[in-house]
Amino acid sequence: MKIFVYPGSFDPATKGHIDIIERATNICDKLIVAILVNNNKKPTFSVEEREKQLKEALKGNSKVEVTSFSGLLVDFMKEINATIVIRGLRAVSDFEVEFQLALLNKNQNPDIETLFMITSPEYLYLSSSMIKEIAMYNGNIDSYVPKCIKEALEKKYVK
Numbered sequence: 251m252k253i254f255v256y257p258g259s260f261d262p263a264t265k266g267h268i269d270i271i272e273r274a275t276n277i278c279d280k281l282i283v284a285i286l287v288n289n290n291k292k293p294t295f296s297v298e299e300r301e302k303q304l305k306e307a308l309k310g311n312s313k314v315e316v317t318s319f320s321g322l323l324v325d326f327m328k329e330i331n332a333t334i335v336i337r338g339l340r341a342v343s344d345f346e347v348e349f350q351l352a353l354l355n356k357n358q359n360p361d362i363e364t365l366f367m368i369t370s371p372e373y374l375y376l377s378s379s380m381i382k383e384i385a386m387y388n389g390n391i392d393s394y395v396p397k398c399i400k401e402a403l404e405k406k407y408v409k
């Protein structure tokens with residue numbers, strides 16, 4: 251059984267993340283969306299909120315499981331018996347960080363393979379932080395995030 255792990259902050263998930271998840275499920279048997287619990291960062295949405303949002307946005311996809319993890323990704327992957335990480339690439343600037351992350355993970359555990367999926371062109375310019383800024387100033391985010399996340403952002407930034 252081919253299990254992919256798609257780790258990330260997802261604060262919040264964008265349509266770019268959802269697109270990667272949906273395309274990745276075409277080539278795996280099971281995809282675990284793993285939300286990082288990062289105690290060094292103050293997220294906009296709690297892990298519970300992000301987990302709920304992702305479950306709602308992905309509820310039609312039976313291959314997807316949404317969960318969270320803390321600590322090293324390699325340790326989490328060992329725990330669940332997975333060896334394949336999937337990450338999206340939007341631009342050359344992403345590549346540098348992703349290359350480093352993939353090599354560090356491989357160095358920690360040589361069994362781990364990272365697969366990169368190129369973001370669909372319509373989502374190339376999306377980032378969670380930019381979307382939050384637009385939402386904060388009441389801009390239109392309809393085409394950037396799933397409906398449930400748009401509603402959560404509107405609620406968060408209600409004046």
Ligand code: PNS
Nearest residue numbers: 257258259260286321322323324351354
């Ligand atoms: O959505 P993001 O913030 O780009 O995701 C980054 C993430 C969660 C994939 C990465 O920070 C991660 O795997 N963190 C867990 C800690 C870890 O294993 N770090 C390894 C490199 S030192």
